[in-house]
Amino acid sequence: MAKVEYAIESGLFSGIYPGSWAVPEVLPAKTDQKRKQLTIGVPKESFYQENRVPLTPDTVQTLVANEHRVFVEHGAGEGARYTDNDFSEAGAIMTYNAADVFRQANYIVKISPPTEKELVLMRENQVLISAVNLGSLSPTHLNHLIKKNITALGFEFYKSEDGSLPLVQMMSEIAGVSSIHIASELLTGLRGGQGILLGGVTGIPPAEVTIIGAGTVGFNAAQTAMGMGARVRIIDDEIYKLRRIEKELGISVYTSVAQSSFVRAAVRESDVVIGAAFKAGGRAPMVVTEDMVKEMKEGSVIIDVAIDQGGCVETSRLTTHDNPTFVQHGVIHYCVPNIASRVARTASMAVSNILGPLLVSIGDNGGIDNLMRFNHGLKEGIYVYRRHLTKKNLATILGMTMNYRDIELLIVAM
Template sequence: MKSKSKKSLKIGLPKETSNDERRLSLTPGGVSILTANGHEVFVEKNAGIDAHFSDHEYQEAGAEISYSAEELFSNSEMIVKVAPPTKTELNWMQPNQILLSALHLGHTTHEFMDTLVEKGVCAIGYEFLKAEDGEFPIVRMMHEITGSMSVQIAAHYLENSSDGQGIMLGGISGIPPATVAILGAGITGEYAARTALGYGAQVFVMDNDLAMLRHLENALDRRIITATANHQYLSTALGFADVVIGAAMTEGERAPCWVTDPMVRAMKPGSVIVDTVIDQGGCVSTSEPTTHSNPVFKKHDVIHFCVPNIPSNVARTATYALNNVIVPYLIELGDAGGIHDCLYRNTALRNGVYTYKKYLTKKALSDQFEMPFRDIEALIASQI
């Protein structure tokens, strides 16, 4: 991938400071591709430590190690990180800097938006990056990880050492496997189903979108049992489920609450609920957000795992996943010779922008925060 870019970008990779965030956006391999293309990359000291990437590996790849975050922000034209900038980091951001990070819609404040707009930062959100095929590449990757991980987590909490029922997910000859009920047939639900089948569990998937259930049945060769997510089927499935994976969600909206208190009360003692949509409010009424350091609680004798940021616990895998999506965009940004031309050419990045040239460019955000809005297409066309 050696093609000298038209414009050399100064890219900064700060260490994540928010609780429980262990991922980065670029691996040393990604950095070496960027430096081969003539870009400069600054990595804050120990930024990769939780994902087991050393400063030495980043240096070998051509990055410069920054010993202070403030210095890194002042040296970079573009900041690439996972969590949204903290208050302190926002203060360090400079006019016309480019920010590429998640936005975490549920926790965004008016003040945060105001600061980005006033400073004239061009902010691109991972949640909004939407490719021409209609897919959200970063959201999809994280959902794949979350779905697979949710079953791995549930298997662990079914064991005696975790105060579970003391059963194996897969069963063995002469002993039937555990039953896994998955709520939602989206990407998270699909990857949870694939992993649960791999373990040898009996898998039920429930959703109200018949087309998605049909797609999943075909994709998994009819090895799952599907049902509409109505009260009767949900109550029955939860009554005999050993594991419930909550993955019911609507993109950009609060998760629908499908599981009521009485349904949880009727579950087997020692069974496990993993609510993967807790960052969108959760789809189980008894769910409350937990943390990686204190991940579970018991209610009605059912173990609840409700950590909002599951991929962060497999930081190395998740960093590779982010890197694979982000590096091509950064190369394209350099090749375009600047952010304006790049947004003009690149649909995914253009879809990702939520503040540009001192305007909010997402209608939903301008409604939410009652701030003026300009369409990104109009801003680019008018060469502002």
């Protein structure tokens, strides 16, 4: 079966640059391994305020058409407005508790990492496909996976053939677009803002929006804000990325390098600041200091999208969808880490569009062990394999270097 991949350029300071990723490249199958029927399980997400589901009914229908069996727990799609009947009509086998899903499926597909209860339910030799959430990852969690010989594939590590991170890319796009819609609402007087429109109207100037970081989040935030008529400035520490942003969005977007004096001046003049500065595998850089926030207009808005990496604004602290904002120094702060869960249906479709073809490819090639032999992106996505950690940085950070093995050596030893 032909496989579709997308070309996306990778960035540094602020995540992944979108590039021309919408143009597919069809890659021929590289193996003659006998097809394998997969048993796939989708338990209901139990992580707080997680509304997404990793496989939509449309994707389930495709998997079933490819002769795979899909077990879905009752209520798994509720947060994304998918009913049990939607999944049942697509061919899923519905179960009424998570234990049944874990007992019957060999491939467990989730959005959030498994909870302690779910780790207990996992069986020997299962395959886990989910986010890793590096900030909350612990040795205890990994030891559970290692002990049960789980093959674990992480959203944050899985790559396309061109080296991009498609799952991270999609969630970053959604977060970037959503951040501007949230900021627009918070600027209104009803939400404690300045009572202004983001885009302005005839004879009245638009809001000033400063975006810290020219990666995928920043690009999509800028594109959305400009589409609404706002005046947009993007700050990054890489000139070449700013140049590419200007090429993509045109001369109407203003760019600045991430020098302290430029950041201070931009933040002071802004009605909205979007924090989109990320650092791969580490804490987000602290770009906006508390002193800078003190100089902002009363009723202005900060959306710190980088909060799941610690935030790039000094005054940021974690908030939730139930209580998403707080005011400090007269500035409204929005610091919810899983912004994409606000638009759970869109986010679910985005994840499902990536995981569906991957699962079909795994089945077509005789299982994940066979496919990873020649699929470098899949191999890069594996972080636990054959009772070992396969990501050296994880092993080092968590003090588990004795558990680390190069995945190439583990594959050769099969």
